[in-house]
Structures are given as structure tokens and as C-alpha cells.
Amino acid sequence: MNNTEDKLTSIFETVFPDLPVDKIRLATQETTPNWDSVAAITLMNLIEEEFGFQMDFDDLGELTSFEKIRAYIDGKVEQSAA
Numbered sequence: 001m002n003n004t005e006d007k008l009t010s011i012f013e014t015v016f017p018d019l020p021v022d023k024i025r026l027a028t029q030e031t032t033p034n035w036d037s038v039a040a041i042t043l044m045n046l047i048e049e050e051f052g053f054q055m056d057f058d059d060l061g062e063l064t065s066f067e068k069i070r071a072y073i074d075g076k077v078e079q080s081a082a
Contacts (some may be wrong), residue, residue, distance in 0.1 A: 004073050011046045012066060015039055027056075028065040047073065053080060 001005050003051060006023070012024045016034055029035045040063075044055050047069070063069045 006079070007050050008047070008066065008070055008073065011043065011050060014046060015042050025066050030064075038080060043069070051077065053077075 008029070009021070009024050012019065012027060013021065015026075016027070016032060018034070019032060027035070029040075040060055041077065043058075043063075044060060046057055051073055055072075055076075063072055
């Protein structure tokens, strides 16, 4: 795992404490029962705090899985490094 995945996994563990660690990377809104609008906002807030960038609220509807969120974060980190 890379640093982004480690940090994101930790965030998912915080937001979804009942989700087994080995299932986190496979998590989607459809497969994670507690992933509702409150959980999505909590994820967004923790990601912003951990990674130090502002997320666009309009993007939230597209960020429906661990992998999509990881890719989004990677894109934001690359943009800020450029």
C-alpha cells in the first residue's frame, strides 16, 4: 500500500468501525450499509483535514467507493505538486 492508501484506510476505519480491514479497499456505497450522506460528509471532512486540500462538494456524488476516492485524492495531490 502507498501512503495515500494507508491514510485513507485509517479514515475508513474511523468512519466505518464495523467494516473489516480486509474489506475496506473493496468498499462502495452499495456494499457498505452505513455509507449514507452523513458518512459521506464525514469522509470528506476527514480527507480534507488529513490531506490538506479542499474538496469540491459537487464531486461528492461521484466518490462512491474507496478506489474512486483514492484516485480523486491522488489527482488532487498531483495538482498541488505541479
